[in-house]
Amino acid sequence: MPSVSSRFAVTVEGGRDLRIVRPVGELDISSVDELTMLVERECSGRADLVVDLSGLSFLDCAGLRMLLYAHALATSKGSSLRLVAGPTAVHRIFRLTGLDNRFQFVPRAEADHARRFARASGSSIAAGARRDQ
Numbered sequence: 005m006p007s008v009s010s011r012f013a014v015t016v017e018g019g020r021d022l023r024i025v026r027p028v029g030e031l032d033i034s035s036v037d038e039l040t041m042l043v044e045r046e047c048s049g050r051a052d053l054v055v056d057l058s059g060l061s062f063l064d065c066a067g068l069r070m071l072l073y074a075h076a077l078a079t080s081k082g083s084s085l086r087l088v089a090g091p092t093a094v095h096r097i098f099r100l101t102g103l104d105n106r107f108q109f110v111p112r113a114e115a116d117h118a119r120r121f122a123r124a125s126g127s128s129i130a131a132g133a134r135r136d137q
Contacts, residue, residue, distance in 0.1 A: 014039055016046060023051045028059035031067035039067075043074045052083045057090030058112055063097055075107065088112045 012035035014027040023046045027039055046053055055071065057063070071087070078085040086108045089095050098104035 011035065012038065014042055016042065018051070018054075020049070021051055022054070023049070024054045024056060026056045026059055030062040031060050031070075032062060032064040033066040036066045036070045040070050040073070043070070044077065047074070047077045047081050047083065050081050050083050053078055053085045054088060054110065055085065056088040056112060057094055058088050060090045060094045063090065063094045065097070068097055068101065068103065071107070072103070084108075086110045 012027065012029040012031065014025060016023055016025050018024045025039075025042065025046065027035075029035070031039060043053070043055075053074070055074065060067075071085075075085045088111070089109050095104070098107070
């Protein structure tokens with residue numbers, strides 16, 4: 005079920021072992037709590053997470069801080085967090101802060117393939133397409 009505000013929406017799809025979170029719009033201080041609650045819920049199931057940033061038009065430091073938190077939370081639960089890079093303007097904050105090396109980025113096509121693979125076989129992204137970009 006999509007969650008929607010005036011400038012932000014997020015959907016989640018996937019199976020038991022892999023969840024793909026797709027935020028759309030502006031991920032900033034006014035929308036970060038919404039995504040944080042969703043990521044906390046998804047991490048409680050120990051599924052590997054892919055956060056697809058390609059639908060974002062803006063990402064500020066609050067959004068980046070939430071992604072760092074999500075990475076730590078997923079790791080503490082024994083799962084993983086991977087990101088699909090956003091547009092150049094969104095990805096710029098990762099480069100400026102040096103955090104582009106902290107996260108594992110996967111191409112969107114591979115995340116979609118892993119989702120289909122996980123649904124068909126009951127496996128996680130670890131068994132499907134997984135590659136550093």
